[in-house]
Amino acid sequence: xxxxxxxxxSGRSAELQIVVCELADExxxxxxxxxxxxxxxxxxTPVPRAPGFVKGxxxxxxxxxxxxxxxxRFGMPAADPTKETRIVVAESGSTRVGLIVDGVSEVLLxxxxxxxxxxxxxxxxxxxxxxxxxxxxxxxxLLLELDGLFGLDEQHVLAGAA
Amino acid sequence: xxxxxxxxxxDDRLFTDESLEQIERIEQGxxxxxxxxxxxxxxxxxxxxxxxxxxxxxIGHRRMAELTHAMEDLFxxxxxxxxxxxxPFADVLLATIDVLRALVAEVQEGETLTDAPEALTGQxxxxxxxATAAAAAKSSTRPASxxxxxxxxxxxxxxxxxxxxxxxxxxxxGAPARPVADVAAFGDVESGVTNVAVVPLIQQLLxxxxxxxxxxxxxxxxVDPTSEWQAVRLLQLVMEVExxxxxxxxxxxxxxxxxxxxxxxxxxxxxxRPGELTQLRGRLAAxxxxxxxxxxxxxxxxxxxxxxGMSSSIEIFGPGETIPPQGAxxxxxxxxxxxxxxxxxxxxxxxxxxxxxxxxxxxxxAGDRLKAAQQTIRIDVARxxxxxxxxxELVVHKTRLQRSAADLALRLGDDPLARQSEEDSQxxxxxxGQLQDQVTGLRMLPIETVFNRFPRVVRDIAAKLNKxxxxxxxxxxxxxxxxxxxxxxxxxGHLVRNALDHGIESPEERIAAGKTPAGTVRLTARxxxxxxxxxxxxxxxxxxxxxxxxxxxxxxxxxxEIAESASDDDILRVVFLPGFSTASVIxxxxxxxxxxxxxxxxxxxxxxxxxxASTFGVGSKVSLSLPLTLAIIGALLVKSGTRxxxxxxxxxxxxxxxxxxxxxxxxxHNVLTLRNRVIPVEQLDNALGDPPRPLETxxxxxxxxxxxxxxxxxxxxxxxxxxxxxxxxxKSLSEVAGERKGLAGATIMADGTVGLVVDIAALLEHTAxxxxxxxxxxxxxxxxxx
Numbered sequence: 001x002x003x004x005x006x007x008x009x010s011g012r013s014a015e016l017q018i019v020v021c022e023l024a025d026e027x028x029x030x031x032x033x034x035x036x037x038x039x040x041x042x043x044x045t046p047v048p049r050a051p052g053f054v055k056g057x058x059x060x061x062x063x064x065x066x067x068x069x070x071x072x073r074f075g076m077p078a079a080d081p082t083k084e085t086r087i088v089v090a091e092s093g094s095t096r097v098g099l100i101v102d103g104v105s106e107v108l109l110x111x112x113x114x115x116x117x118x119x120x121x122x123x124x125x126x127x128x129x130x131x132x133x134x135x136x137x138x139x140x141x142l143l144l145e146l147d148g149l150f151g152l153d154e155q156h157v158l159a160g161a162a
Numbered sequence: 163x164x165x166x167x168x169x170x171x172x173d174d175r176l177f178t179d180e181s182l183e184q185i186e187r188i189e190q191g192x193x194x195x196x197x198x199x200x201x202x203x204x205x206x207x208x209x210x211x212x213x214x215x216x217x218x219x220x221i222g223h224r225r226m227a228e229l230t231h232a233m234e235d236l237f238x239x240x241x242x243x244x245x246x247x248x249x250p251f252a253d254v255l256l257a258t259i260d261v262l263r264a265l266v267a268e269v270q271e272g273e274t275l276t277d278a279p280e281a282l283t284g285q286x287x288x289x290x291x292x293a294t295a296a297a298a299a300k301s302s303t304r305p306a307s308x309x310x311x312x313x314x315x316x317x318x319x320x321x322x323x324x325x326x327x328x329x330x331x332x333x334x335x336g337a338p339a340r341p342v343a344d345v346a347a348f349g350d351v352e353s354g355v356t357n358v359a360v361v362p363l364i365q366q367l368l369x370x371x372x373x374x375x376x377x378x379x380x381x382x383x384x385v386d387p388t389s390e391w392q393a394v395r396l397l398q399l400v401m402e403v404e405x406x407x408x409x410x411x412x413x414x415x416x417x418x419x420x421x422x423x424x425x426x427x428x429x430x431x432x433x434x435r436p437g438e439l440t441q442l443r444g445r446l447a448a449x450x451x452x453x454x455x456x457x458x459x460x461x462x463x464x465x466x467x468x469x470x471g472m473s474s475s476i477e478i479f480g481p482g483e484t485i486p487p488q489g490a491x492x493x494x495x496x497x498x499x500x501x502x503x504x505x506x507x508x509x510x511x512x513x514x515x516x517x518x519x520x521x522x523x524x525x526x527x528a529g530d531r532l533k534a535a536q537q538t539i540r541i542d543v544a545r546x547x548x549x550x551x552x553x554x555e556l557v558v559h560k561t562r563l564q565r566s567a568a569d570l571a572l573r574l575g576d577d578p579l580a581r582q583s584e585e586d587s588q589x590x591x592x593x594x595g596q597l598q599d600q601v602t603g604l605r606m607l608p609i610e611t612v613f614n615r616f617p618r619v620v621r622d623i624a625a626k627l628n629k630x631x632x633x634x635x636x637x638x639x640x641x642x643x644x645x646x647x648x649x650x651x652x653x654x655g656h657l658v659r660n661a662l663d664h665g666i667e668s669p670e671e672r673i674a675a676g677k678t679p680a681g682t683v684r685l686t687a688r689x690x691x692x693x694x695x696x697x698x699x700x701x702x703x704x705x706x707x708x709x710x711x712x713x714x715x716x717x718x719x720x721x722x723e724i725a726e727s728a729s730d731d732d733i734l735r736v737v738f739l740p741g742f743s744t745a746s747v748i749x750x751x752x753x754x755x756x757x758x759x760x761x762x763x764x765x766x767x768x769x770x771x772x773x774x775a776s777t778f779g780v781g782s783k784v785s786l787s788l789p790l791t792l793a794i795i796g797a798l799l800v801k802s803g804t805r806x807x808x809x810x811x812x813x814x815x816x817x818x819x820x821x822x823x824x825x826x827x828x829x830x831h832n833v834l835t836l837r838n839r840v841i842p843v844e845q846l847d848n849a850l851g852d853p854p855r856p857l858e859t860x861x862x863x864x865x866x867x868x869x870x871x872x873x874x875x876x877x878x879x880x881x882x883x884x885x886x887x888x889x890x891x892x893k894s895l896s897e898v899a900g901e902r903k904g905l906a907g908a909t910i911m912a913d914g915t916v917g918l919v920v921d922i923a924a925l926l927e928h929t930a931x932x933x934x935x936x937x938x939x940x941x942x943x944x945x946x947x948x
């Protein structure tokens with residue numbers, strides 16, 4: 001598609017441009033090259049038998065895309081939408097998905113050497129969707145691996161639910 | 163090994179598309195020629211092979227170019243009449259077709275996919291030389307061939323320079339052989355470039371040239387008489403026409419030119435569409451030392467007896483004029499034939515003046531090619547889908563706009579602004595509707611694209627099974643949306659294969675049954691009631707209801723009592739039951755069956771239905787009815803829980819409002835007795851898989867029900883409210899949201915939110931176990947339910 005964003009940090013291989021999102025009191029970073037747009041929360045149509053973390057589908061200018069509750073995906077307690085709630089439309093694998101986050105705070109240029117591998121403790125079973133952790137001052141930003149967000153496990157869930 | 167081709171990025175698609183088109187043309191032609199030679203078809207395959215060779219050579223696909231070259235040579239032998247029967251060559255030529263497809267695929271894959279071409283090329287060459295030698299040996303005794311059909315029915319008396327006269331085809335015709343006096347008139351009409359010297363050349367050509375290539379034209383070329391290279395130039399001219407695949411004959415002939423006799427005039431008879439020939443003329447004129455090239459429309463009628471009539475149809479067109487279209491090409495080429503304005507001509511060939519020619523002397527080659535190219539364009543299917551998507555959005559917004567205009571009118575009352583807004587929205591709605599029709603029309607394709615694969619399939623399977631089968635195709639021009647077209651190919655292929663495998667008997671069996679040895683499979687398509695009806699019919703052995711009854715009982719799919727009580731028509735439908743068809747059953751019932759349940763599922767998933775009829779010993783007929791498009795469907799919108807669902811109208815029987823106390827209960831399920839049928843009742847969202855909730859009643863205490871049906875099973879779905887009946891644009895649900903059982907996809911509602919489109923067939927199948935148990939328990943209280 002023509003509207004596919006190009007890599008933000010393509011010219012500077014030593015840096016990664018990320019969108020920082022808030023989930024509860026944690027910060028998550030998404031590679032900006034994989035983010036199409038950020039939209040306000042909107043009515044979501046639930047789909048029967050969808051896995052729990054799939055909230056439903058929305059209409060994005062004539063295209064129907066699934067919306068995933070990142071809180072649900074990471075096993076955090078559900079929260080009611082607020083004024084800050086956003087849907088980040090991004091590419092995961094070959095699909096376009098909407099990710100519900102509590103808010104989007106900023107866009108950052110992250111030096112690659114500031115990224116550390118995910119510690120075992122933090123990773124747990126979810127290592128496949130964490131790309132690493134970056135320390136920014138006193139903040140910790142967990143970098144999401146979008147392709148891992150719906151890994152084999154989730155495809156199992158999807159298949160099982162069908 | 164990585165293959166590289168001489169192609170611009172992105173051109174590989176163009177090459178692939180065009181080549182596959184030519185290959186298909188050859189394949190279709192071959193299948194026709196197998197049944198008998200036809201000059202028109204021979205020409206077509208020859209030209210297609212020639213084009214294929216040309217494009218393969220252009221991109222540097224050497225193996226493909228060589229193979230097509232060998233193929234073209236073989237076709238050439240048919241064209242010249244050396245060979246006159248395609249059948250002995252059919253297998254190897256069809257194998258060549260398959261290899262060519264692989265070679266085309268190599269261009270996109272970038273790697274070698276087949277190592278067959280070299281051997282095949284050799285084989286084709288070998289075949290050609292053997293056959294040519296054999297044909298030469300018995301040429302005196304060979305039967306009437308198309309070569310004779312190509313010869314003029316009447317022969318002119320030898321004109322001044324006519325060499326050996328053509329064989330005495332005129333003898334039998336009894337046609338008066340009159341001199342072509344009118345040809346002399348050329349000298350009067352022509353523009354000073356041609357002189358009377360050309361007349362004998364033309365006479366000679368018309369005498370010698372085989373008739374039957376329509377339409378054709380005469381090129382009169384003049385080479386600078388002072389040039390040292392006269393003979394070379396003449397040869398170049400002849401070769402250029404040959405290279406275009408348009409060469410019919412020339413005077414002087416090639417041998418005469420090669421023998422070095424000095425001449426500055428050449429008449430070449432060429433065939434092809436006016437547009438192509440106009441382009442060819444441009445190429446001829448571009449050869450060095452060529453002073454002028456005139457194009458003359460030549461007589462077209464094959465086997466025309468009255469030669470004087472032929473000559474009178476010869477007209478000379480002045481320099482710069484295009485020849486008018488002829489015969490069947492008349493409609494196709496109106497634009498091509500449009501005479502370009504002097505400016506256009508000059509712009510198109512700025513070199514004409516430089517080469518010392520009067521303005522407008524040369525044809526506007528580039529301009530004409532451009533015009534021809536603009537008649538049709540290729541569009542990526544993804545773009546069409548995107549366009550359809552946008553039109554769908556537009557239609558949604560059209561409804562919203564109409565609603566706001568109506569709201570405005572309500573609020574403002576009789577206000578000029580409100581009136582204006584309402585008028586505008588109506589106008590907009592009208593245009594949006596037309597746009598929607600047009601775009602939907604763009605996606606319509608003739609079913610030909612699917613049907614065309616079957617002659618080959620039938621031929622191959624029949625050969626494998628040692629059966630004789632004639633395939634009749636009717637209504638291949640019937641159009642349907644490509645979304646349906648894509649899906650219908652596999653089920654149809656299955657049905658055709660079944661007909662051949664299990665329907666048509668061996669020639670011996672057929673003769674024993676008093677039938678013709680060759681069976682017939684008839685494939686038809688037509689529009690009926692806004693749907694497309696496709697049938698696959700054979701005159702084979704048909705299905706035996708008694709054997710089907712035995713089989714269905716022995717498989718435990720039906721009790722003996724039910725099987726016996728079913729009518730013969732009904733019992734045929736057991737072939738659609740899952741688990742019914744296995745090879746052993748097939749042989750026993752001597753009908754058809756493998757995978758019929760798969761066929762039914764595929765067709766019903768598309769919103770279609772399938773039925774079967776058969777007479778034992780006489781034949782079977784399977785009918786498919788499909789919607790013309792899957793993209794836009796009529797649906798009943800209902801509210802269920804928190805969302806709106808769309809029920810395709812094809813599966814909706816009726817809507818009802820029922821008091822809860824009229825429900826009965828069987829084995830824990832709500833049921834409703836409707837016209838003496840007991841049907842299960844279920845909340846729509848439960849049926850789709852949401853957690854169960856009690857039946858909702860509306861404010862007057864009624865339950866809203868939608869009765870749906872699929873292949874004989876009915877069910878009543880309880881919904882919270884009826885929204886209305888709408889045309890909806892069906893969109894696929896993303897994979898992440900899951901292609902869920904019971905959902906066909908999603909659609910965008912007038913308010914921009916997403917509604918879910920219910921797949922009624924799948925929904926009923928999902929809940930069928932419950933329904934079947936209930937229905938069976940009611941209908942046959944004492945029967946054992948499987």
